[in-house]
Amino acid sequence: MKMIKSVNEFVVRFANVNGTGSASANGLFAKAMFKLGLPVSPKNIFPSNIQGMPTFYEVRVSEKGYMGRRGDLADIVVAMNGQSIVGDIQNVMPGGYLVYDNTRKLDPALHRDDITMIGIPITEICLREYQDPKQRMLFKNVIYIGALAALIDLEFQILVDLISKQFKGKEKLIAPNIHALEMGYQNVKSLVECPIGIRVRAAKNPNTEAILVDGNAAAALGAVYGGATVCGWYPITPSTSVIENFGTYCDRLRIDPVDGTKNFAIMQAEDELSAIGIAIGGAWNGCRSFTSTSGPGISLMSEFLGLAYFAEIPIVLINIQRAGPSTGMPTRTQQSDVLSCAYASHGDTKQVLLFPSSPAECFEMGADAFDFAERLQTPVIMMSDLNLGMNDHYSRPFTWSKKRPYDRGKVLNAEQLESIEKFGRYLDVDGDGICYRTIPGAHPTKGAYFTRGTSRDAFAIYTEKGEEYVKNMDRLTRKFKTAENIISRPEITKSKTKARHAIVYYGTTDEAMSETVDLLAKAGVVVDLLRIRAFPFHSDIDQFIGDYEQVFVVDQNRDAQMKTLLVNELAIAPNDLHPICNYDGLPITAEFIAQKVMALQADSAPGSKKSKASMGEMA
Amino acid sequence: MKMIKSVNEFVVRFANVNGTGSASANGLFAKAMFKLGLPVSPKNIFPSNIQGMPTFYEVRVSEKGYMGRRGDLADIVVAMNGQSIVGDIQNVMPGGYLVYDNTRKLDPALHRDDITMIGIPITEICLREYQDPKQRMLFKNVIYIGALAALIDLEFQILVDLISKQFKGKEKLIAPNIHALEMGYQNVKSLVECPIGIRVRAAKNPNTEAILVDGNAAAALGAVYGGATVCGWYPITPSTSVIENFGTYCDRLRIDPVDGTKNFAIMQAEDELSAIGIAIGGAWNGCRSFTSTSGPGISLMSEFLGLAYFAEIPIVLINIQRAGPSTGMPTRTQQSDVLSCAYASHGDTKQVLLFPSSPAECFEMGADAFDFAERLQTPVIMMSDLNLGMNDHYSRPFTWSKKRPYDRGKVLNAEQLESIEKFGRYLDVDGDGICYRTIPGAHPTKGAYFTRGTSRDAFAIYTEKGEEYVKNMDRLTRKFKTAENIISRPEITKSKTKARHAIVYYGTTDEAMSETVDLLAKAGVVVDLLRIRAFPFHSDIDQFIGDYEQVFVVDQNRDAQMKTLLVNELAIAPNDLHPICNYDGLPITAEFIAQKVMALQADSAPGSKKSKASMGEMA
Amino acid sequence: MSYKKSHFQHPSLKRNELGLTYRDYEGSLSTLCAGCGHDAISAAVVQACHELSLPPHRVAKMSGIGCSSKAPTYFLGQAHGFNSVHGRMPSVATGANMANRDLVYIGMSGDGDTSNIGFGQFAHVIRRQMNMMYIVANNGVYGLTKGQSSATAKMGSTSKKGAVNPLADIDLATIAIDMGATFVARGFSGDTAQLVTLMKAAMAHRGFAFIDIVSPCVTFNNHKGSGYSFDYFREHAELVNMSDFIPIREDILVEVPENEVREVILHDGSMIRLKHVAHEHDETNRLDALSALHKAHHDDTVLTGLLYVDPNAEDMHDVLGTAARPLNDLTEKELCPGMSILDSINNGFR
Amino acid sequence: MSYKKSHFQHPSLKRNELGLTYRDYEGSLSTLCAGCGHDAISAAVVQACHELSLPPHRVAKMSGIGCSSKAPTYFLGQAHGFNSVHGRMPSVATGANMANRDLVYIGMSGDGDTSNIGFGQFAHVIRRQMNMMYIVANNGVYGLTKGQSSATAKMGSTSKKGAVNPLADIDLATIAIDMGATFVARGFSGDTAQLVTLMKAAMAHRGFAFIDIVSPCVTFNNHKGSGYSFDYFREHAELVNMSDFIPIREDILVEVPENEVREVILHDGSMIRLKHVAHEHDETNRLDALSALHKAHHDDTVLTGLLYVDPNAEDMHDVLGTAARPLNDLTEKELCPGMSILDSINNGFR
Ligand SMILES: Cc1ncc(C[n+]2csc(CCOP(=O)(O)OP(=O)(O)O)c2C)c(N)n1
Ligand SMILES: Cc1ncc(C[n+]2csc(CCOP(=O)(O)OP(=O)(O)O)c2C)c(N)n1
Ligand code: SF4
Ligand code: SF4
């Protein structure tokens, strides 16, 4: 048997029962990797229930910085769940390692010769060491972390420090946790030779700036920094933690120092219709207001999104996408709300979308979204996903520049109103489609108007005149055009040598891209990259796409939704864009993308150049 | 002054105050035209309130069969509303006629020299003849109809017959109505020389088969014939009358002859979410079930539409489209829900759409929709609009063939279940993506399963396994492909000489097409036509589009939604389709389409042939 | 229903403390049917706000969709208004109130808007104790969609087309109390004096104030057999109490014989003086109010007047602990914690 | 919580009139937390259906979304079930019942599913008098989304994280009676015997039968301070009556001293025999029931038992006048009027 040998490049997969406290222990392991300065990418793959079902936690460590899910078998599997052990054992890469609880003897039929099977009597140790049933359950997890440390040569002190930090304020818990770690550490040392072939070392060029954080905490913090004060919400996985974090940060950062009152207001609503209604009311009344939801909540918000579009209310909606349709797979990731958000609601509507790809970007866009919304007086939907939102990511840190004051857009205050002859809420004074608005109560006799979802003239008076309606709808089109140059631009990455192929992608697909590029390079395919960061599309995207022989568009949905949007909005011939779609609910892998690119690229016969190019040749 | 002279080709526009009973009198006029065997197209253009606002009723009479709105000034205007009279007078075509109430003298400034102004003391007559204020109001309308008859040489007996038919059962009302007609008739004769230049004659080749009916009554009747038994709904203009008619027809045709009980069940729900929930419950339980809504209702139904797509529930939704977004212009027409219906709900979803263009088709599709839904086990959305639904249309009659039994699709009864080894709700036994379903209660031990919006395996067991999820989603794609050949095919109309241009359109745009073709022919442009009748698109559409140098797509919405759908789903280069969009809320006119075609056609330089064709040439 | 509204103000029009006349509180011309009860409600709002000397621009008018929901256009033209979507006004009002606690919120809705599509939102906005006056112009019918029954249509009553309503009717006043409303009253569009008093008290009340206003739809629900016709109301109404609203600024020390009236001092110091007419229930006792309503409902009686009040009620912002200053008044300075705090937050993620 | 369920049936298991044992009424293995109240409710459903000798496949299980709404998978495996969307089960159940009046409908929902997102649908399905048993597994918390308060969480109670709930709590039993429910009871997941009796009576009742079942969430809402812990329930519960359900087939003529019990004969001839324990309210009197509930709510008492019943209630189909035969049984022959009628309809449009 050839054992895997690897330093700082491997995947550990933890198989547990959910509701037993494993997530926190597994997170401890990921954090330890981070402490070594290693890029680390943990993925919590959990079931849609509360307790007793199989749950998985996959940690990829990659000094090379490959942060996408690797996707194949794991180098090390820690199998703690009797329900799933058959599959868990199959999940070990040949030459890899299985750590399991051998208190109850393993069925000999499950034995594999091509891996190293390390049985530790974890339950037995717990039964011996602890009386409290809860401790017996919880410390199992800590024990295998201790064992892992010994196996992969992780400095024990790192775990000790992390435990001490984690239980700051609950010091009583520190010693027993360390004790559990030690038991695992010592026990495994007595059983097998440590370290094994897979090891960790402190990173050579650690990025000391990097942080390890989930996208939902980042987005919440973005909303705090962006000045959000009114929030309506309704619980739904995986968006709940956006609001929970927003509340926690506000409680910390937004309490009036004098009287302890709150400079924010959060309301758990009775459903999603109400949640977005609250955001709309708050925004109408001059506060930066938002809500956050997922899946079914998006559908339920659709009527109100249409109102906000048409009545021009600057709300922010944070959509943490999960696998649809309907209830779908509520604890799996996808990017499948692109179309339903871009064209949300009946009638002619177009919504502004932002696509963050990292926690840092969740933070930045989480704040920017409010500027964009107020500048454009329209809803802005930030399209995160479960993978980004609920998993910790290795990210550049958050930054905030003093030089960027909130852009509240075109709001007339009392003084300005005073100087205006006649205020018209929907007068396109500047020709950019964006009109001036007023906040209720601003002025005793000027600026009041009736906001409505029905058609109105430039002075906000109800009208059924076709020409007024058309004028208004055309202005909204103009405004959407204006948006292109206000919202986030795409990120373009060019290869050193000239590329004939390019990949267009967005959101969390980003984490798989550096590896994809390397895989393709190995196969002799040079690609340039464009990451879409916002809709409506900036003209750079159109230009970029025109520059390549073959352009691939990566979507984490079935129907190639981003490709569809590109085709529609940029008038690109559909056959010029080659969709690559992953939609099994797990984060996309570089392997998947690279293979698809290679297959599609091979498919394209030498003569079959894209139509656009050929047209160029004809002209 | 040159007065308009015309026989059987003209437009009368009635300007009234709403809530005063004018619609019924104006309808009487339209019906009289129909009785002469003349194609007639009335358009009721009413405000979104109940009483006291300007309302218009436009009747186009055209022996040539031009049934689209003519759209320019009217030949005759009957101006009964002081609020709108200034505009109403401007609305008379030079050489045309104005009929108005001159009880109160008209402002001399409003006088026009280029038209014939016929003042009748209508209010005065009413004050003199009637005591009851309600009668004084109502009979005003009848009087001007009588006057019109004299003016355009309409045989008085036709009106008498219509009145007698209308008040069958309320005979007491017949005489006073006829009296009112006569007063108008006689009075105008004493004032001006009758008939005027605009006249009617019995049609030369009357289509004795034709009927005059609105699309909503037709759709309701389709649902009755199609066997719908469960209906949930919520009132909203312009869809309310679908359900009202369904109820009326059911009360007439679906009462058990023995005990007087109802072979149907209609429930006015508390809102649209509930309305579609009722349809879903009914369909799940084996009844043909439907709902109908408009505008905001479509958005509110979006979550449930996603459930029905994913859980594969065969409901029918009749969408009577109105001008959006949001509350928009609730009493104006549009085709602007194409995208929000085709991709309704979050996640990867695609919905089956039908596009009727006439009452006869509302009837047929209203019945077919249930076959399609049950055959495909998916929601079918019939996309009518306010113009089709609420206005009377000159239509071919309804027919029903005995040879078409209801197609209930793949439903296993107790016997069939008995013979099956293991039932799997989502097993693709036939490879067409459509599985076998069972109705609750069918068999004591076989066929029961749990219906859900969450992912499940072929045996309807909940699963979070990516591969099972993907298998299921791919099957749904396959099913959608199967649908193309089950649902309504496009209607293609070829010109006698070879055409280089073609127009693709759908729905009520149909009524403007014969005139469009003639207008273009006069300008030397020959066009072929394709009318889309369903989504997903049949391959004929793709082929057709490929056959022309220039293809125009007519949409009654701002964003060229049908064009978008064609581009996406058929992978057509967007620039190969030229959008023509009317979205002012009024029915599209032939003049509008023809002018746009001519402009776009002139635009296209000789060398700039479409990319698809050019690719063909390269190969 | 005249076509143009005159802007002429007669110099003798009574001016309030702000120097404003009744006309300054009017809105644009109504497009409702002549005789619609809703127009009378608008007039009462105008009068109540004028008499309370509310600065018109410090009022926010919130509504859903329906004839009733259009009505806010027809009063307080100097106030911002928001005609939102059908049945969901309560959530929009909630957000608005969260953003600025200092405006006076008037929510106007219809029975369909509130008891059918909006029933969930209605119940939940009450639970939040939001400081607003929520009025329902209740005609037991969908006016704007031409005559379907709503959930307040009386069981057994008949529609204009003759259909009998077989479903239990919802009494919104009862539900309001059940859900925790702290001011609940019922009025009648035809009784302006009572309405104005109730509205003034409702706006002075801190917390959720609900007024169910019987407001006949003359076009679709004023026939014999209707439970919301003028006649039906007159036959079935029973006045619970006569009330007077005495604003804080007026002298409230005028002596009145103790056993004839009950005085309720509101949180701002103004007072409601209640004189019992038929009923003997204690308007400050929730259980009393509920049983009076249940009994009346059972007896087909429509109680009017102030039904329940808790003068010491909390408001949503007490519950939330929000800053006293309106949130929409806060600036980047108060809201943005800045880079140095962000540095320490970053550190927490290392 | 074992991984595989045995299908072995012990030969001595009691068989009901259909010859079926308890095991024939079970569903698939529960994935809820060990000790979750909802599992006890599932067990009670199994027992009640078994004892009533309902053919399992003639039951339809309807639910929304939540831990509670998952539970129907865990009983009656031979019945069709529909796990619809969050809070909107009542409408789906309505449509199902319209389509086939002959099945027994069991709706199972959670407090969040019913009192928050689904409050409107809950109120309106009751108004329809739909013939179903609607049970809420009420734990005052959102279990599946990990511990947020629902609208039934008691005012002033604290969440697991320590937050005080400042909002008024909704008592679903009260609302059910307000909305016109004709069978309203409250049970406790820990008291199977009472639950089984109430469920049997509820399923025998024609019309809308509601059971509010206190069902503690052991994971998120069983702490001190919770209004839905086992301890809280035990301290605050008050039994209204002890009941017995006597199916029609059994001899109901056994004499019992008149003043000790009240007998309620249901529409199918079965009987509920009620023995009063603490309360003296008349369970067939709506006003009585409401005031008992209001008073209990005021006193922080949780009444359990049968709270209200109207044995002569109507059902939705009486209201609609639907055919006796299930609509889903009708064929083209009954439904399609055919071409000759269509001809005369065409003529009407000429
Ligand atoms: C989502 C949605 N559904 C339906 C409608 C149509 N609609 C407009 S008003 C109305 C009912 C209004 O009734 P009510 O609230 O009682 O007001 P009223 O007109 O009687 O004053 C309905 C159903 C709508 N605008 N939006
Ligand atoms: C439209 C929608 N919003 C939110 C959710 C998320 N969600 C799932 S279950 C649930 C609450 C369940 O609470 P409850 O009904 O009390 O059931 P329990 O889990 O406590 O039994 C929520 C909010 C969802 N599935 N759908
Ligand atoms: S329809 Fe009824 S509610 Fe609407 S404006 Fe007319 S009278 Fe008022
Ligand atoms: S979380 Fe609570 S409600 Fe859900 S299964 Fe666990 S104990 Fe039951």
Ligand SMILES: [Mg+2]
């Ligand atoms: Mg109403």
Ligand SMILES: [Mg+2]
């Ligand atoms: Mg719960």
